[in-house]
Amino acid sequence: MSLTDDDLTHLRRCVELAREGLEDGDEPFGSLLVDAGGTVRFEDRNRVKDGDETRHPELEIACWSASHLSPEERASATVYTSGEHCPMCAAAHGWMGLGRIVYAVSSAQLSEWRADWGAPPSPVVALPINAVAPDVPVDGPAPELEDEMRELHHRHVQRALGRGDG
Numbered sequence: 543m544s545l546t547d548d549d550l551t552h553l554r555r556c557v558e559l560a561r562e563g564l565e566d567g568d569e570p571f572g573s574l575l576v577d578a579g580g581t582v583r584f585e586d587r588n589r590v591k592d593g594d595e596t597r598h599p600e601l602e603i604a605c606w607s608a609s610h611l612s613p614e615e616r617a618s619a620t621v622y623t624s625g626e627h628c629p630m631c632a633a634a635h636g637w638m639g640l641g642r643i644v645y646a647v648s649s650a651q652l653s654e655w656r657a658d659w660g661a662p663p664s665p666v667v668a669l670p671i672n673a674v675a676p677d678v679p680v681d682g683p684a685p686e687l688e689d690e691m692r693e694l695h696h697r698h699v700q701r702a703l704g705r706g707d708g
């Protein structure tokens with residue numbers, strides 16, 4: 543499936559959440575869950591700045607879905623995210639039986655950008671979602687949002703490397 547106008551609208555909200563995270567000292571990632579009727583049921587953004595490096599929004603979504611959605615609702619939900627799920631979040635998504643994932647930027651793109659900027663490699667390998675959860679339908683990236691996400695990640699890396707701005 544390719545990206546629809548509705549998909550782009552939801553992804554734009556993820557980018558806003560990512561920006562909010564960056565501006566609050568966290569990493570620029572934002573995600574939301576939309577049910578089969580098109581209603582946004584839950585949204586969150588990265589919250590790792592206080593030391594819990596597992597506080598990714600996609601993991602929060604998977605945990606939230608356990609107590610708020612039926613198995614049928616989970617299977618028919620779509621999770622939108624500014625950056626492709628990491629293996630931890632892809633596994634949680636797969637275990638919870640959640641539906642389609644749509645991302646703005648792939649893990650491969652982000653790894654390439656970070657390497658270009660001299661950022662240290664991630665402690666977790668950047669596998670594609672389907673290498674972890676093979677049955678999940680996945681769409682992305684969204685070239686329309688690439689420049690904006692690249693800029694947010696660049697600011698984050700510059701700040702992490704102590705090069706000001708951020």
Ligand SMILES: [Zn+2]
Nearest residue numbers: 598628630631
């Ligand atoms: Zn993650």
